[in-house]
Amino acid sequence: MKRVQSNFFRSLFLGILSYLAVWILLYVLSNNHAIPSPIVTGIKMWDIKELLGLHIIASSLRIFIALLLAVLVGLPIGILLSMFPKSDRLLSPLLYFLYPLPKVAFLPIFMLFWGLGNFSKILLLFSIIVLQVIILVRDGAKTIPENYQRIMTNFQASIWQQIRYLILPAIFPNILASLRVSIGIALASLFFAENYATDYGLGYLILSAWTKMDYPEMFAGIFCIALLGFILFRVIDSLERFSY
DSSP states (O other): OHHHHHHHHHHHHHHHHHHHHHHHHHHHHHOOTTSOOHHHHHHHHHHTHHHHHHHHHHHHHHHHHHHHHHHHHHHHHHHHHHHOHHHHHHHHHHHHHHTTSOGGGGHHHHHHHHOSSHHHHHHHHHHHHHHHHHHHHHHHHHTSOHHHHHHHHHTTOOHHHHIIIIIHHHHHHHHHHHHHHHHHHHHHHHHHHTTSSOSOSHHHHHHHHHHTTOHHHHHHHHHHHHHHHHHHHHHHHHHHHHHO
């Protein structure tokens, strides 16, 4: 556990250091008041630390709930599609039709049906992530060698035993890959979703600061989104290490 914590904080330190290096470079080269210095932004973050904490908590909860629901729904669907080819042939055209659509376009529809609150925003993030999970889980399960499946059948393994001891271990990297791809897209979509009918969230904070021309506050929100993404990626990396 101490080694994991040490690796996390070392990676966090290096990530923040490299982020600040790029930030300082842009600040020096641009010579534009719209890009504040990291020092000024850090002072601003300290001044609004309590409010900033509320924005971080709101965004984190939306992302976490959407990720959890996407895995709980997408994982069994992807496995079932890989195990039953007829269902795959029936549903794959719909998945391929929905997958390339920009899901943010559905936010007004979600708000019309499910209101302006958190549920419609979480549903938007869920709709983005779940398709990634379904497709990558299905494709990963299809790559399992048929010999392994025949061995499970010869031992009269039940469907649940095949899923538990063969499919899930084989597709675990695909699950993590789908989450990695989804996190970046979900955070970008979260910025869009949180600018509608909400008072808390990093997306709301950034746009609100931009309209007030409070650039240190805006960059504080941008930094927090980057930090949130970093933490989520490190959590996935930890799950991958523990699985081996």
